[in-house]
Amino acid sequence: MPTPRRLLRASLAAPLPSTAPSSSVAWTRPCKKLVVHYSEHQGSHRGVRAFLHSGMLAHIAHQHPTTEVVVERSEHQGRHPLLRAAYLNGRTKEISLRNLHPSSIAQKAHLLLDSSGAKIVPLRRPGVHSTTESVRGVWSAFHEEERKA
Template sequence: MPLSAVKAVAKGQNGVGAFILQCKRLDFHYCDWAGSSKGMNAFIHKRLPQFARENPQIEITVSPRPHKHPVVTGHYINGREKAVCVRNMTTELILEKANLLKEASGEKLRRVNKPVTSVNESVRGIWSPYHGAQYKI
């Protein structure tokens, strides 16, 4: 066999072609008794139905967490989760936090230094001393 093939798997790039939102589930936890859940309870009654309608791709669960601060938890496709404590927050602030969790990729936050990240190799290629103008010393 003069020629054989190397097995590989095609890599997906989210957003090239289809876009899959990385946040798959948002959990809203509230407490009926504690004052820190006041904004959360108002959010669940007033704002959450509209938020769920605007984001059908996210599964939303609401559950009590008695005698604890209210929490919004996002579950992501990469298996990680992010939790934000929303104690004493108003409805608008909680909506902001929910949007933040929705738009997150689920990855750990890390500093991005390079303006472009690409799977394609550079068009110009790596600089080579043997091509182009030769320097004469």
């Protein structure tokens, strides 16, 4: 009969059941679509073109299979490149990619993919809310007496 030490080591050597999520994942990312708008000719789009040719976008799309990745070529003059994300809650967020380096564009894409899509709420001191009414009461224009001329 093997000693308990050997049993313990044998149980550690055995493959553990996989805890990785199956293909039917119950949770999906809030970002459902990522769109890259760029032009082939404008100068401010140079970084986006390098980003697309480097294959970084394909790698990001492979990392996030539940997010649809779309590349749209724009022929409108005077528009800067954009990265737009559409979220499950119906909101969209846009980031300008004007004159950005490809690595910076990848960071912006990850920023949008990891975002929840919720509206940004400013962090400031909350207003004062009292549980008791004012001593003077609530003012109304109908409470004023008629003015004597």
